[in-house]
Amino acid sequence: MHHEASLIATVAMGFMLAFAFAFLANRLRLPPLIGYLVAGIAVGPFTPGFVANTALAGQLAEMGVILLMFGVGLHFSAADLFAVRWIAVPGAIIQIVLTTALAGALAVSWGWSAGAALVFGLSLSVASTVVLLRTLDDRNALDSPNGRIAVGWLIVEDLAMVVALVLLPIFAEMLGGRPDPHSPVGGNTAVLITLSITFLKVAAFIALAVVLGPKIVPWLLKQVARTGSRELFTLSVLAVALGIAYGSAELFGVSFALGAFFAGVVLSESDFSHRAAADSLPMQDAFAILFFVSVGMLLDLSIIVREPVAILAVLLMILLGKSLIAFSIVLLLGYTVMTALTVSASLAQIGEFSFILAGLGKMTGLLSNDGLSLIVAGALLSIALNPICFMVVDLIVSRAGIGTRIGGYGEQRLARLQAQLDVLRERGAARETERSLRVQNLVDLFPIFAQLDHQAPEELLLLFRPRTASPGDRIIRKGDRPGAVYFISEGAVQVAIPNHEIRLGPGEFFGEMALLGGERRSADVVAIDFCKFLTLERRDFLSFVNRRPQLRAQFDEMAAQRAAEHPLSGSETSR
Numbered sequence: 001m002h003h004e005a006s007l008i009a010t011v012a013m014g015f016m017l018a019f020a021f022a023f024l025a026n027r028l029r030l031p032p033l034i035g036y037l038v039a040g041i042a043v044g045p046f047t048p049g050f051v052a053n054t055a056l057a058g059q060l061a062e063m064g065v066i067l068l069m070f071g072v073g074l075h076f077s078a079a080d081l082f083a084v085r086w087i088a089v090p091g092a093i094i095q096i097v098l099t100t101a102l103a104g105a106l107a108v109s110w111g112w113s114a115g116a117a118l119v120f121g122l123s124l125s126v127a128s129t130v131v132l133l134r135t136l137d138d139r140n141a142l143d144s145p146n147g148r149i150a151v152g153w154l155i156v157e158d159l160a161m162v163v164a165l166v167l168l169p170i171f172a173e174m175l176g177g178r179p180d181p182h183s184p185v186g187g188n189t190a191v192l193i194t195l196s197i198t199f200l201k202v203a204a205f206i207a208l209a210v211v212l213g214p215k216i217v218p219w220l221l222k223q224v225a226r227t228g229s230r231e232l233f234t235l236s237v238l239a240v241a242l243g244i245a246y247g248s249a250e251l252f253g254v255s256f257a258l259g260a261f262f263a264g265v266v267l268s269e270s271d272f273s274h275r276a277a278a279d280s281l282p283m284q285d286a287f288a289i290l291f292f293v294s295v296g297m298l299l300d301l302s303i304i305v306r307e308p309v310a311i312l313a314v315l316l317m318i319l320l321g322k323s324l325i326a327f328s329i330v331l332l333l334g335y336t337v338m339t340a341l342t343v344s345a346s347l348a349q350i351g352e353f354s355f356i357l358a359g360l361g362k363m364t365g366l367l368s369n370d371g372l373s374l375i376v377a378g379a380l381l382s383i384a385l386n387p388i389c390f391m392v393v394d395l396i397v398s399r400a401g402i403g404t405r406i407g408g409y410g411e412q413r414l415a416r417l418q419a420q421l422d423v424l425r426e427r428g429a430a431r432e433t434e435r436s437l438r439v440q441n442l443v444d445l446f447p448i449f450a451q452l453d454h455q456a457p458e459e460l461l462l463l464f465r466p467r468t469a470s471p472g473d474r475i476i477r478k479g480d481r482p483g484a485v486y487f488i489s490e491g492a493v494q495v496a497i498p499n500h501e502i503r504l505g506p507g508e509f510f511g512e513m514a515l516l517g518g519e520r521r522s523a524d525v526v527a528i529d530f531c532k533f534l535t536l537e538r539r540d541f542l543s544f545v546n547r548r549p550q551l552r553a554q555f556d557e558m559a560a561q562r563a564a565e566h567p568l569s570g571s572e573t574s575r
Contacts, residue, residue: 040296073264128351
């Protein structure tokens with residue numbers, strides 16, 4: 001195999017085997033995700049036959065994480081994240097501390113060092129946001145209050161892990177590992193300085209994302225949308241997602257996943273969120289599959305034979321220990337048993353940040369190869385079993401019925417959160433309704449656009465520029481070069497042609513034929529009422545019409561009819 005083809009071979013074999021095993025899993029009524037993981041084991045370095053390039057697979061998987069987190073941000077606004085802060089922030093932090101302590105104690109009982117135990121505990125304390133999103137999406141629970149709480153909880157975990165990834169190399173030597181070659185001179189002062197810099201970087205990134213992002217990113221996409229090129233718009237969405245993710249990691253030390261998440265959040269409040277989500281969805285699905293395949297490639301199957309008891313202990317820690325801790329925390333924070341069960345099932349797996357932490361622990365000399373293999377095995381098994389955890393929750397709910405409320409415990413708190421999310425959802429629905437009404441009103445007012453494809457009116461709303469005029473204002477002067485076409489939404493104008501005057505009102509337009517023919521204006525147009533226009537600049541109008549021959553033919557037909565009715569009228573009026 002030529003080196004140049006290793007990327008193609010990795011992707012091709014990954015997709016083919018993922019399809020084959022996922023199809024088989026579906027026939028056996030198992031989640032397709034299990035098939036993706038088995039495909040990864042099949043092409044991994046620990047099984048005979050074809051061996052995929054693990055480095056390339058890991059980078060492709062990282063792209064999957066970026067695009068998935070970008071998609072989460074598109075559907076999870078900053079207001080949603082703020083609404084669940086009182087449970088997500090304290091809950092995630094307390095759960096990380098308790099799970100790390102419990103898992104660390106287990107590692108110490110095996111004779112591991114304090115540093116190895118810390119890395120091991122942190123790796124088991126953080127769940128995979130990617131896995132949770134796929135599971136909630138498959139269950140249509142992503143927009144539910146409990147789903148929002150679970151996603152917000154994991155976002156806080158991801159933020160905490162960003163800090164852990166920065167601090168671990170600093171404390172590595174103190175914990176028994178190798179010193180960080182990039183760290184300044186040791187000592188408490190250096191640690192405090194590094195810690196302060198880290199928090200300042202994260203704060204600066206969030207501030208830029210919140211303050212400048214909503215102004216710059218939607219403006220940029222609007223300029224791209226005005227070109228009318230679907231390919232260019234899709235490219236701009238990918239450039240925003242990947243560019244912000246990479247830039248945030250390079251400039252602020254934030255993970256790719258979190259950078260992409262905030263990129264999606266920035267875009268979620270704009271008019272382009274749905275189109276961006278639709279355009280990026282195929283890429284998200286494709287790279288998400290490669291993410292799960294890459295997880296399977298990391299598993300050394302020999303660890304199952306060598307350390308079966310340790311693997312069982314790791315799995316129980318993830319599925320039961322961490323879940324019971326989260327269950328108790330949610331109840332203590334005053335939420336319902338249903339919420340506690342949802343969060344517990346959501347945390348009953350580990351994923352991308354666990355691999356990153358374990359890899360950093362191995363690089364700093366804190367974690368052994370067997371420790372890394374145990375974490376990977378726990379991740380693969382817990383990811384495969386996570387859908388079953390949600391099935392168990394469904395079974396508990398269906399069997400317990402109203403008893404899951406424990407006399408209404410936590411219902412009021414959850415109802416208040418539900419009310420907040422409903423308000424946010426109503427605001428989003430109102431924006432969508434307003435947008436749909438604007439599109440429908442445009443078609444109703446100007447029937448010439450009625451036969452266009454459904455995306456054309458939306459594109460027109462981006463291209464149109466509003467303009468007003470008072471009675472007596474001259475809008476077009478005879479002999480001028482054509483600059484725009486005018487669509488009348490309110491008011492009336494008078495077109496002065498030789499021996500004749502034409503009155504145009506709402507729903508009519510003028511000035512288009514001079515643009516199409518490249519001629520100078522042939523008549524004066526004066527406002528005779530207070531007018532509101534929607535105008536299309538020459539470049540935008542010609543681009544829009546030339547991409548739609550049917551519309552161009554309609555304009556030509558109307559011009560021919562007008563020429564027959566008013567031979568000297570020129571090209572300034574349309575009815």
